[in-house]
Amino acid sequence: MKAFFSLLVPFIPVAVSTAADEITYTNFIRQFQTPSNVVWDASASVESEGSQPSELAINPGGGRFELWTVANKTPPVSYLLATAYVGTYVPVASVTIRSEDPYPIIRRTRADRPFFVDYSVSGLLSGATDPDASKAVNLIRHVQSYGVKGTGINIDRTQATLLSQATINTNGDQTLTYAVNSVPGADRSKVRGEERFSIFTFADNRVSGGITYNIAPTQVSSQFIQIWPVADASISGISQNQVFRFAMPAITITLNDLYPSSNTYAQAYKGNAVLGKTGTVIPGSSLVIDDSLPNDRVLVMDNYDQVFDEDGRWTIEILTETPFGIDRLAHVSFEVDRTIQVNGSFTTIE
Numbered sequence: 001m002k003a004f005f006s007l008l009v010p011f012i013p014v015a016v017s018t019a020a021d022e023i024t025y026t027n028f029i030r031q032f033q034t035p036s037n038v039v040w041d042a043s044a045s046v047e048s049e050g051s052q053p054s055e056l057a058i059n060p061g062g063g064r065f066e067l068w069t070v071a072n073k074t075p076p077v078s079y080l081l082a083t084a085y086v087g088t089y090v091p092v093a094s095v096t097i098r099s100e101d102p103y104p105i106i107r108r109t110r111a112d113r114p115f116f117v118d119y120s121v122s123g124l125l126s127g128a129t130d131p132d133a134s135k136a137v138n139l140i141r142h143v144q145s146y147g148v149k150g151t152g153i154n155i156d157r158t159q160a161t162l163l164s165q166a167t168i169n170t171n172g173d174q175t176l177t178y179a180v181n182s183v184p185g186a187d188r189s190k191v192r193g194e195e196r197f198s199i200f201t202f203a204d205n206r207v208s209g210g211i212t213y214n215i216a217p218t219q220v221s222s223q224f225i226q227i228w229p230v231a232d233a234s235i236s237g238i239s240q241n242q243v244f245r246f247a248m249p250a251i252t253i254t255l256n257d258l259y260p261s262s263n264t265y266a267q268a269y270k271g272n273a274v275l276g277k278t279g280t281v282i283p284g285s286s287l288v289i290d291d292s293l294p295n296d297r298v299l300v301m302d303n304y305d306q307v308f309d310e311d312g313r314w315t316i317e318i319l320t321e322t323p324f325g326i327d328r329l330a331h332v333s334f335e336v337d338r339t340i341q342v343n344g345s346f347t348t349i350e
Contacts, residue, residue, distance in 0.1 A: 133204035198222035233329035
């Protein structure tokens with residue numbers, strides 16, 4: 001038989017504008033026959049929603065469909081957005097991962113932030129004569145590190161580490177909450193990698209038309225979330241408690257692991273460092289990142305004396321604004337004393 005498939009994903013990208021060039025995406029559906037594993041690219045162009053019949057007949061072994069998108073980068077980068085499996089008595093299941101970052105291409109979050117996994121299962125059977133494979137599915141969790149400064153592009157996901165698996169034998173919806181990720185790394189604030197949650201069928205041996213089909217566990221639904229490190233920064237060219245009597249020096253700001261969606265800047269205000277205080281943004285310090293990967297940058301600032309318009313205690317701090325809020329990355333406090341005092345005496349001769 002042929003089946004109609006409909007992979008409805010709320011965030012199928014068409015085009016994303018960045019500060020450099022516009023990135024466009026081409027979407028397609030790939031079909032895998034089970035158990036022969038014949039592969040067919042079912043469509044070369046997929047809109048944000050809709051349905052169409054499968055190009056290949058669905059035999060008793062079933063068929064798996066994958067929704068992909070390809071970014072027109074150099075080289076091109078492919079992202080697997082969703083999967084679905086169709087079979088004779090295969091349960092219907094879906095996995096959706098949520099985070100505080102609304103990025104529309106793939107799910108992502110920061111190493112210190114929580115994420116949520118919603119899964120839904122329906123169509124599980126419970127009759128005494130129903131096949132065992134129709135009574136339960138397997139929820140599997142994998143983790144994989146990208147390594148130091150890794151990006152995850154073209155990563156071999158067969159090398160991911162199996163972290164846990166759980167049998168689901170009841171229909172319904174559930175949400176799993178993870179306060180922190182489990183990507184391996186000694187410095188938990190600097191891990192880079194992904195977590196993947198998948199629902200698989202169990203192995204099945206079924207007979208249809210006198211033919212025995214040995215069906216291996218098959219992925220019904222899967223989604224992953226990327227974990228990116230927490231940014232850090234340093235300020236050089238100016239020291240804590242230093243006193244400036246003339247022009248302010250040139251300073252260098254080194255920024256590491258800026259979140260892919262962030263606005264980072266330096267601000268100055270009177271007094272010692274205080275979290276949450278609003279100051280004056282130093283001209284030339286604002287840096288907006290709209291990307292799919294973290295960024296490292298170095299900024300050099302000079303000719304900013306006009307910000308410090310009176311003597312006294314001052315603070316410069318580096319702030320970054322992300323989907324998770326505003327964080328202070330570095331700060332330094334110092335004295336400005338431009339008042340010139342002249343000590344002397346006057347005498348007169350009469």
